[in-house]
Amino acid sequence: MKKNKLFKILNLENKFQTQTIQSYNFLKNDIYLKSKNWIFRKRSFAKGRIYNSKIKWLKGTNFFQNKKNNKYVGGVKRKFEPMNLKLKNNVEKIIKEFIDKKLIDKKIRFFGAHAIRIICNKKNLGYPVPEGYHHDGFDFVSVIAVNRSNISGGKSYLKNATTRRIIFSGNLKNNQALFFNDKKLLHYATPIKLVKGKLGFRDMVVLTFSKN
Ligand SMILES: [Fe+2]
DSSP, X not given: OOTTOOEEEEEOSSOOOHHHHHHGGGOEEOTTOSOSSOOOEEEEEEEEEEETTEEEEESOOEEOOOTTTOTTTTTOOEEOOBOOHHHHHHHHHHHHHHHHTTSSOTTOOEEEEEEEEEEEESSOOBXXXXXXXXXXXXXXXXXXXXXXXXXXXXXXXXXXXXXXXXXXXXXXXXXXXXXXXXXXXXXXXXXXXXXXXXXXXEEEEEEXXXXX
């Protein structure tokens, strides 16, 4: 991404396949949430390297954020369920699209990929970002909309970390990616609320990119 550009929205050419979308139904509960009686987040994770525009998946699903970046669950060593192959294939194509479109350059050598489903029901809201506005702690981040059902809310926001001015707000459409500079911007998304049926959800892919 050009130095003066802080974010970009793009409609992905590599759309999520039906099997990938359906695989979100099998995501496992996030065991690190503070509310133990209302588990509103399900997730999986994988990480890898980018080398000469090629992607190599790495073993392991350990994940760590410091307390400064994540007031909610920072400082806790987390280990997530591994991401399935279908999703990994989709993620590879998306990262290649980002490279082709010059959003990430050769300096970016590592990435993390999270599949996240936030749920809500009649009694409870779902919180995409329980910690509020935050940095993920990488160079670039992309939040990508996969699917949503029976909900209102889940609106994405970007805020300039220096001026504290909101520079983007909007509901991402399916297969739309918001790509941004995680050093300079803070991100957030509003809670989701059930509008019909028994269960609502918001399915996303979050990609993180870093130099080291
Ligand atoms: Fe985040």
